[in-house]
Amino acid sequence: MFKLVIADDDEILLEGLTCAFDWAGLGIEVAASVVDGDKALAAVKETEADLLLTDIRMANMDGLLLTTKLQQEQIDVSIVIMSAYDEFQYAQQALRLNVEDYLLKPLDLEQLRQTMYRVTRKRFEAKEKHDKLRKMLKENRESREEHIYKKLVKGYCAAGELKSFLEESVTSGTVWQLLEVRPDDIGMADEKQLMIRQTAEAFHGKLLEWDSEKALYCFQGQRDELIHITALFKATCREKLRKEMQGATLSFINGPVTEDLSKLGLTYEAVRRVGAYQYAEGKEADLSEQDIEKYYNLNHALNKSLIAYTARLVCLGEKKAVSDYVERLKKNLKNVGNNSKIMLSFALSLFWGELNKNGMETGMHPDRIQEKYNDYYKEIVSKGTLDEAMGCFEQMVLEFMEELSEKENISNEELIQRAKRMIEREFSDPALRLADVAAMVGLSPNYFSTVFKEITGQGFADYLTERRMKEAQHLIMTTRYKSGEIAAKVGYDNSTYFSSTFKKYAGMTVSQYREMIHP
Numbered sequence: 001m002f003k004l005v006i007a008d009d010d011e012i013l014l015e016g017l018t019c020a021f022d023w024a025g026l027g028i029e030v031a032a033s034v035v036d037g038d039k040a041l042a043a044v045k046e047t048e049a050d051l052l053l054t055d056i057r058m059a060n061m062d063g064l065l066l067t068t069k070l071q072q073e074q075i076d077v078s079i080v081i082m083s084a085y086d087e088f089q090y091a092q093q094a095l096r097l098n099v100e101d102y103l104l105k106p107l108d109l110e111q112l113r114q115t116m117y118r119v120t121r122k123r124f125e126a127k128e129k130h131d132k133l134r135k136m137l138k139e140n141r142e143s144r145e146e147h148i149y150k151k152l153v154k155g156y157c158a159a160g161e162l163k164s165f166l167e168e169s170v171t172s173g174t175v176w177q178l179l180e181v182r183p184d185d186i187g188m189a190d191e192k193q194l195m196i197r198q199t200a201e202a203f204h205g206k207l208l209e210w211d212s213e214k215a216l217y218c219f220q221g222q223r224d225e226l227i228h229i230t231a232l233f234k235a236t237c238r239e240k241l242r243k244e245m246q247g248a249t250l251s252f253i254n255g256p257v258t259e260d261l262s263k264l265g266l267t268y269e270a271v272r273r274v275g276a277y278q279y280a281e282g283k284e285a286d287l288s289e290q291d292i293e294k295y296y297n298l299n300h301a302l303n304k305s306l307i308a309y310t311a312r313l314v315c316l317g318e319k320k321a322v323s324d325y326v327e328r329l330k331k332n333l334k335n336v337g338n339n340s341k342i343m344l345s346f347a348l349s350l351f352w353g354e355l356n357k358n359g360m361e362t363g364m365h366p367d368r369i370q371e372k373y374n375d376y377y378k379e380i381v382s383k384g385t386l387d388e389a390m391g392c393f394e395q396m397v398l399e400f401m402e403e404l405s406e407k408e409n410i411s412n413e414e415l416i417q418r419a420k421r422m423i424e425r426e427f428s429d430p431a432l433r434l435a436d437v438a439a440m441v442g443l444s445p446n447y448f449s450t451v452f453k454e455i456t457g458q459g460f461a462d463y464l465t466e467r468r469m470k471e472a473q474h475l476i477m478t479t480r481y482k483s484g485e486i487a488a489k490v491g492y493d494n495s496t497y498f499s500s501t502f503k504k505y506a507g508m509t510v511s512q513y514r515e516m517i518h519p
Helices: 011-019 037-047 063-072 088-096 109-154 159-169 190-202 223-244 261-275 289-295 304-316 319-334 337-358 366-381 386-405 412-426 434-441 445-456 460-478 483-489 495-506 510-517
Strands: 002-007 028-034 051-055 078-083 101-104 174-183 206-210 215-222 250-254
Touching: 002 011, 002 037, 011 028, 028 037, 037 051, 037 063, 051 063, 051 109, 063 078, 063 088, 078 109, 101 109, 109 159, 109 206, 109 215, 109 261, 159 261, 174 223, 174 261, 190 206, 190 215, 190 223, 215 223, 215 261, 223 250, 250 261, 261 289, 304 319, 304 337, 304 386, 319 337, 319 386, 337 366, 337 386, 366 386, 412 434, 412 445, 412 460, 434 445, 434 460, 445 460, 460 483, 460 495, 460 510, 483 495, 483 510, 495 510
Parallel strands: 002 028, 002 051, 051 078, 078 101
Antiparallel strands: 174 215, 174 250, 206 215
16 A cells, blocks of 8 residues: 555645545555645655645645655655646646646546556556566675675685675675585485575575585674574574474584685685584584584594404404494594594405405305495495494494304315306406405405415416407407407407407417408
8 A cells, every 4th residue: 555645724625635535446545634734744754655645835834845845855755736726837836846746626536536546556666666676686686696605615706806796795794604504314305405495595595505415505694693694594494304304304514704705715615624524423413613623632543453353353253342342443433533434434444354364265155245245335334423334333243243153164166166257257357356356255365366376277367368368369250340349348458468468378469360260
């Protein structure tokens, strides 16, 4: 509804206009009706009126002077003048003052209706245009903000562009903070990402980066205001997630607050540094630089002997000691803080190597244990927290104990037969190495090399080369592949080396061999 002030010293006319005319049908509400210019000026200001319908001749201040004062004070009100005097000078003065219309008394009510409809329509269209322009400017400003923030985070915002942005768009006392949102369960599903993004937009957070595991936002405001904004954003996200997504939880990585926008890239580095500690801290973390200071002075050396002895426990079947040693290893891993996940991966590989060294070469269930290890490895490193990962690790250790307690007396001959079958399957892979085959059959590389030569009469490298050369000869006989193509098919990624090896093996070049077979 548009708000209208009516001013006329004719009280009967004033009451009639106020009460008897159908203003509501025009979308107008009479906010005040007054009898002189002074009161009209005060009423327009007090009610923040959109429209003024005023007589020209009134006590204290006439309508023309009232119009002049309103325009001098830049008060946005549309004015329609009424007058009982059909004199050109009044109409001329009113037109100079850019009033909306000039109506003669006695009023023609239909003319009044049409005039007020036109004025309100004009005002509505102006407001709509103004709102559209303001929205466009707001969107452009927000888009520019987001563009600048992204450039700063990536480290390539030009100094001139940043200076221009600060001068045009940033108010004094503004500070900024980067906030990274991470779901505690694996993956940032589309609906979860959308919920977080909509919540951030409600708090004017700008989305700078996102992927399947996290999303980075930038918030800004006065320092005290910003603290409140980010705290409310985090609380709202967590509450929505619990209600809408069956108790899912979030962790937040808080960058340091900066009052120098040019340092946003440095705060991003801080977010990345702090974020590396989430794994050690567990679920529903809310981390900042202060929270990880406890890690800085701790011993970062991973206790290899602890891992070695844990593997030894498997071979000894000492179940009672497993929990204690797993707990010690977990504490050790927590002490490496931001490297805990990386070091866990290393610890698993080290554990597997030690297990092979201490027990696998005696011939247990190598194929089955290798498969179980691979499955466990994937499951362990995918856990959301170190506590969960170490629980899974302990389960693996105990299961390996059970496997290795079911001992089978597998002869070396059988193990080498398994190795030969693997070579037959994999000889075309250029990356095939002795260590790979030894690991598959559960023997250490050195022991495997000795046993392989004893049983086959050839070293591993010679055996593999011979198998590849025989395949090359077969391909020359049965296909028209070029030398380079044959090299790739028999396990050589260097065709020159293949040609040299073939000549040494066959006593002639590939082309000579082909001519001999296909004269």
